[in-house]
Amino acid sequence: MGYDKGVEVFPTTTWSAGAGCHGGCGQKLYVKDGKLIKVEGDENASFNQGRSCPRVLALTQYVYHPDRLTTPLKRVGKRGEGKFEPISWDEAFDICEDKLKSIRDEFGAESVVFAQGTGRDVGGPISYLCYNYGSPNWVQLGLSGQSCYTPRLGGMKATMGDFAVMDAGQFSAKRYDDPEYEVPKVIIVWGQNPPPTCSDGFFGHWVVDCMKRGSKIISIDPRNTWMSTRAEHHLQIRPGTDGALALGMLNVIINEELYDKEFVDKWTYGFEKLKERVQEYPVDKVSQITWIPEKQIVEAARLYAINSPAAIHWGVPIDMNPEGTSVAQAIAHLWSITGNIDIPGGNVIARPSHGVTTYPYSTEELVGLYGQDLVDKLNKSRIGCDTYPMVKGFRGWAQPDMAIDQIDSGKPYPIKAAWIQTANILGGQAARAKFHYEAMKKLEFVVVIDLFHNPTSMALADIVLPAATFAEKDSFRSWWVPLGVMHKTIQVGECKSDWEINIEMANRLNPNCKYQNVKELINDRLSVAGVTFDELVEQGSQAMPSKGHSSRPYRRHEKGLLRHDGKPGFTTETGRVELYSKAFESWGVDPLPFYREPAQGPVNTPELYAKYPLIMITGARSHMFFHSEHRMIPWLREKDPEPYVEVHPETAEKFGVSDGEWIHLENDMGKVKRKVRVSLRVHPQMIHTLHGWWKPEMKGSEPDLFGVWDYQINQIIPGPQDSGSGFGGGQYKTTLCKLSKIKE
């Protein structure tokens, strides 16, 4: 197309900065005279089929925002004073190099943490820098219990030896029209309202596409949402009790013999032990725990079990349960015993597309990139490895709750510096946010790489480096499907991509670095796919794995496509789906799923509950924002202008608060401002509010820090994590609070 002469159109793949998300869709960038003038969905991209979310449609306002960081900065005033001075990239790299080398010489590489936020493309470059520097402490600092996807990944890995996702036909470019594909007859949407975002590599509206094609929905959600109001069954669950519900559903399906006997016999291990365990969770007991009527639990379990194919799509509340990994395990058992693994319209095994590693999701991928020796060596000093065998055995993260405690205490070894890359820890993910702030102020050296100033950069940064959006960089993505590349179409100021910054730094810190530039790295990593970066750009930026490849469904366990030895079966010790998990057994975690009450709540802390009678749910998504981002984008902010709290009409009356009133949400940890929205969306005993709020229009310097201490909800979320494996149990959905009037 071209309304105008001189407009060039570049199809590209999205991931992170810009739209902010977990990416994967194809968008067309319209560029004129080196300037991005428009974004449109790419109709050739099967992921989104021409569609776009509001955040990517607002990209021009993001890219050219007057507040974008466009040069490296050096702090010149005191920390928090907000005084920074532009410096050259050379000077910035020199300072970082000097500082990081001297810290490594004196205290060892482990005394520097490399911190990121959610599953964004920064995971590749930051782990690359961290490993090349020699630090074991790559960490989602602030994210209590790593409670975002990692517990689900862990639960799946321990059960199936692999990960799985709901099949919406995304592995075939023909999508719903592929004759091999079948739409799930029933979809359990567990703890998510999918439309607002594309979490975990899954385009939220795929569920809507399936509904149009006949899928019935079982929605498990404490709130009324768009999805729940269209569901066959809405199970309005008490937050933090998903584990009990999953066990109760297993109880129904096993005792009523609704499971797939052939699959269970042939492909699973430990069924009898599971059968015994679920007897501890009869439906009446589960109903009491979850607040869901018995009849609904039974009917939902039956509906899911007797329909084939049926799929489960799940969200971050699973991770935020106490023992999130165990809850994920129980849910994986639901799709396992009903034979819904790796069949069209079920839960299909998901591997990085074409076997390409961008962001290492498993220990195996880390070993593939950096070698067994380095991984073993780093595991010795990685924070949390000694305490939690699962932290040591699964993925490569330092345990975040222990990391902040160690930054604070200096024990067992001191942490001297933080490299924080596109993560607004203080304004975003940090539970106990004020404690994070106090502890991190003790750090000797803090580098923040970001696109905008935010509470974290203002409060802590010594050096600020300006990062690029996906439109401004060469990068690649292989999170399930498609295999996609981003390619640089515009330049903003002196911004550099995370890969550029980290490859340059890595070369300065490790003379034996493997790659000199970004293209070299990408082409090397793409080589297993038999394609180059330029070829992918040429093809329109995306490719699907072909049939018969181990990253393409279906029924790979039957065909011997999963295991290294080429034998049929799964990549577990027994070669079967382990309903009784050998991996959990080896990590000292209960090999069978179990339920534990949330740390705070009516059952565990009745006295606290009397004082703070509302269960606060945070962390849902707005269509307008990605976590703590986008508050400065005019087209987005006007559609979700203030931090609201949803309050049921009866609850509003009880607390004497009215619609539109500014109030405090309060508990023993402090209080946070919110504007009341009286709404039937929430249960009378619960409230719901969005996380990630700060106001870019407020003053950035201390003490304001863009209003973070007025609005940051996570300052009243306690820590550490509520789980025995080290994974799961961030208390973002189960913390108690009350509403209080603001006294002028």
Add this chain to the structure above:
Amino acid sequence: MSKYGLLINYDYCTGCQSCAVACQQEHGFPAGKCGIKVTEYVYAAVRKPVAIDFLPFPTELCDLCINRHQQGEEPACVKHCQAACMAFGSLAELVEQMEVTPRSVLFSPR
């Protein structure tokens, strides 16, 4: 253009606001100006105790993307609608379509 319109199957509208931002981008409207506004309705109901619906309403500023139409393209909102619940066409065609899509609304903005 008077015989063209927008058909919105609001049973599937998720309130995602892609239509609104697509419209603002296409027309270069600043925040505060838009060819379509999305409103949320939360009310006690029948299918479930609580219903949640969204309804996009084309404002006076909607020109049915006449420029795009002349280039043979769909309106920006229709193209980007994440729920694919919007259609553009002649009113006659859309009325026919409406017969098979309950909970729809037809707008004739111009």
